[in-house]
Amino acid sequence: MPVPDLAHSVRPLTQDPRSAAIFCDIDGTLAPIVEHPSQARVPTQVAERLRDLAHRYARVACVSGRRAVDARGLVSVDGIDYAGLHGAEILRAGEDRPQLAPSVAEWEGRVRDFTATCDNPTLHALQVRVEDKGPIVAFHWRDVPDEEGAHAFLRSLAQRASEAGFATHWGRKVLEIRPPVEISKAQAVRDMVLETRPKVALYGGDDATDLDAFAALDALVAEGHLDDAVRVGVRSAEGPEEIVRRADLVVDGVEGFAEVLEQLAKSS
Known part of the structure; x- marks a missing residue:
């Protein structure tokens, strides 16, 4: 139309x-x-x-x-x-x-190191998909068997990331861990x-x-x-x-x- x-x-x-x-x-x-x-x-x-x-x-x-x-x-x-x-x-x-x-590039290794610690049995059981985008790592929970449980798990992960000094961003059924720069x-x-x-x-x-x-x-x-x-x-x-x-x-x-x-x- x-x-x-x-x-x-x-x-x-x-x-x-x-x-x-x-x-x-x-x-x-x-x-x-x-x-x-x-x-x-x-x-x-x-x-x-x-x-x-x-x-x-x-x-x-x-x-x-x-x-x-x-x-x-x-x-x-x-x-x-x-x-x-x-x-x-x-x-x-x-x-x-x-x-x-440049301000983003210098954080790339630290973002990867942190998100590597998030790769655990719970993440795999929830079937959350991890997308490595270099200085940004995304966690997708669209159409996983337990979307509510995955969302709750990622909320706790986001809190950990914030406490570790990283920036977090929520999109459409995706959480991104980012460098703490604009x-x-x-x-x-x-x-x-x-x-x-x-x-x-x-x-x-x-x-x-x-x-x-x-x-x-x-x-x-x-x-x-x-x-x-x-x-x-x-x-x-x-x-x-x-x-x-x-x-x-x-x-x-x-x-x-x-x-x-x-x-x-x-x-x-």
Whole structure:
């Protein structure tokens, strides 16, 4: 079903694509949420549309909790940028290796050492999946036999991590142990906007970490770095209600965001 007033909502970008930037999340925005991250797929039509937009807009980038190289492998579009690990690293179009923030890199070994101590029989019995993302380690409990028990176990693990000096972040049925330094999609979006200097920017996302990117756009407009911004909230059953409340445009699921991309392609 077409989104009402979609063309009007994205008009600030489509009227002058060369002065506009497009940023978006991947999982839950471009690709449906699945039981295991490795099973995620970005529809071919969506990837093709991103490839087209990269030729027409000032900048197109995916901002993901995945590692940047994994994000690029999932989306399969070489002509755009990828900010990985929630903004801790960036892989620019045409480059082979991502750039990791030095403040994050120096904690990588300590995060791995701590999370290695969490590998115990209880974790295995609960079938919690551990994802090593370098300086960030994620614990997934989606669709495990005892989700309530797994969540309770991970709450205790998060407390231990905090007491040990690490940062913790909760997402959609995932706990991340992170370095205790600033890591956010807000910083990634801010850096890319200040580097490219578009007049208008759009960000689309579905989860709590995407609210940070919304806040970055708010600040960039308030500071005069952007003339306008469009925040697209991708509504889902598991997503935070604040995504809908803070969005300028709300769409339903990945199909709804695909319609946004299609409309962005209809530039003047």
